[in-house]
Amino acid sequence: MKYCSNCGKELDDNASFCSSCGAPCGEVKKPGTLKVIAEIFMVLGCIASGWALIPLCWTIPMTVKYFKSVKEGRDVSTGFKVCSLIFVNLIAGILMLVGDDMD
Ligand SMILES: [Zn+2]
Numbered sequence: 233m234k235y236c237s238n239c240g241k242e243l244d245d246n247a248s249f250c251s252s253c254g255a256p257c258g259e260v261k262k263p264g265t266l267k268v269i270a271e272i273f274m275v276l277g278c279i280a281s282g283w284a285l286i287p288l289c290w291t292i293p294m295t296v297k298y299f300k301s302v303k304e305g306r307d308v309s310t311g312f313k314v315c316s317l318i319f320v321n322l323i324a325g326i327l328m329l330v331g332d333d334m335d
Pocket residue numbers: 236237238239240241250251252253254255
């Protein structure tokens with residue numbers, strides 16, 4: 233004999249809905265451990281890709297801009313260099329800043 237998880241009424245073993253309150257009372261499968269772990273990793277994956285994708289919104293344009301500037305022989309602003317250093321790549325930013333004096 234099983235009981236309604238909602239109202240506690242005794243239920244027929246084959247019943248899939250409570251005759252009293254109408255709540256579904258079929259076996260509620262507990263998710264397996266692996267599925268829970270997979271869920272955690274899915275969330276972590278979302279966070280990880282979010283972390284990677286959001287910076288890409290500015291790292292790619294900045295990289296493209298820098299490539300253009302280098303190709304056309306133009307200099308990029310100091311602000312751009314500092315932003316590159318902070319947001320894109322530390323070494324690239326340092327090289328940009330140092331590279332000025334070497335031209
Ligand atoms: Zn019920």
